[in-house]
Amino acid sequence: MTRPGPEERPFLWTVPQAVKDVLPKGIRTIFNCPEDQPFQVVRNLDVADLFAGTARIARWAELLSLKAVALDMSYSDHLNLLDNMGLALAIIALLRVRAGGLCFLGPQCSSWIWLSRSVTKRSPRDPLGDASIPCVYDGNKLNRVVGLLVTIAFLINVEWVVEQPSSSLFFHTQLWRAILREQNPWQRWLNLKVFGHASQKATLLIGTQRSLASMGKELSNQAKIRGSRKCGKPSPAKAKAKAKAKAKAKASFKVKAKATVKRAPKATAAKTPSASGGDGKRKVTGDPEKLKESQEYPVKFALAVVKGHFPEAAAASR
Numbered sequence: 001m002t003r004p005g006p007e008e009r010p011f012l013w014t015v016p017q018a019v020k021d022v023l024p025k026g027i028r029t030i031f032n033c034p035e036d037q038p039f040q041v042v043r044n045l046d047v048a049d050l051f052a053g054t055a056r057i058a059r060w061a062e063l064l065s066l067k068a069v070a071l072d073m074s075y076s077d078h079l080n081l082l083d084n085m086g087l088a089l090a091i092i093a094l095l096r097v098r099a100g101g102l103c104f105l106g107p108q109c110s111s112w113i114w115l116s117r118s119v120t121k122r123s124p125r126d127p128l129g130d131a132s133i134p135c136v137y138d139g140n141k142l143n144r145v146v147g148l149l150v151t152i153a154f155l156i157n158v159e160w161v162v163e164q165p166s167s168s169l170f171f172h173t174q175l176w177r178a179i180l181r182e183q184n185p186w187q188r189w190l191n192l193k194v195f196g197h198a199s200q201k202a203t204l205l206i207g208t209q210r211s212l213a214s215m216g217k218e219l220s221n222q223a224k225i226r227g228s229r230k231c232g233k234p235s236p237a238k239a240k241a242k243a244k245a246k247a248k249a250k251a252s253f254k255v256k257a258k259a260t261v262k263r264a265p266k267a268t269a270a271k272t273p274s275a276s277g278g279d280g281k282r283k284v285t286g287d288p289e290k291l292k293e294s295q296e297y298p299v300k301f302a303l304a305v306v307k308g309h310f311p312e313a314a315a316a317s318r
Helices: 017-022 025-031 056-063 084-095 114-120 134-155 174-183 210-214 236-263 266-271 288-294 299-309 311-316
Strands: 012-014 040-042 045-050 068-071 097-105 159-165 186-191 202-207
Touching: 017 134, 025 084, 045 056, 045 084, 056 068, 056 299, 068 084, 084 097, 084 134, 097 134, 097 299, 114 134, 134 159, 134 174, 186 210, 210 299, 299 311
Parallel strands: 045 068, 045 097, 097 159
Antiparallel strands: 012 040, 159 202, 186 202
16 A cells, blocks of 8 residues: 555544454455554545546536545446455545545435335335345345445444435334434435426435535425335225226226227237236336436536535535
8 A cells, every 4th residue: 555645644534443353354354454453544635426427426526626536337447336356445435535425325225115115025024125135145245344434434424325316215124213313314305307407316314414404305204214114905995996996997998998999000009018017007118218307416416515515615605
């Protein structure tokens, strides 16, 4: 490891033992930090943008003359935080953030949202789903990785935010319920359309960043109840109404399907893809490029996150 230069020495900082204690063995091996020797880093960053994507959080931080780092697997394979090397780099980046700085995390949500639950088998009662499926296994590992990162952030007095779609079960795991109890972070709900996103994109922002208090709405106490307590059996009346609605949807679909077949020529009918499933529900499809674009944070949102956390930098940039 290179020695810090004269301009960096004032920022040299010894990592507390409490942080070293939570580091996985594989990470400690990479860091080569014996228990009886101090582990030091140059703590001169303001923002760590992890799972950064297009790095809009980090870029706007830099435009406000702040020091930021952005990490994402799309930049390089060695930045995969599911591997020890990628995780080690992320931890070093986080440890270099000054006390009172910001760590923003946008972990991949694809296996946690409602759209994939028929495959992942995740539910509020069983948020870990079917771990024999690779994407579920990776998602569960990612859940633990992010939990470790926010725990470290909490220990070193760095404020953090984790962003997920509102339907995500990411925060329903036993690990995350424990983190939420211990750290008592803000739990905010908002629509990114307010910030200029093309769609509503209902979003959860959970974290200790103080400026979250002025973004969106705080989740209700009922919404904050996660895990098996949230998903008891529905009342008989509710179950009956749901079954009736489902039967009605199926019947309606069959009627429409018959009418379509009668009107359309046979050759055309065979080639025309159905827009609905057999249960009357519409199938959801998407253009990969459009989906990728939808994952980018709107500029106004990134600015709100950074300026809200660093009002003095925002004022100086005017």
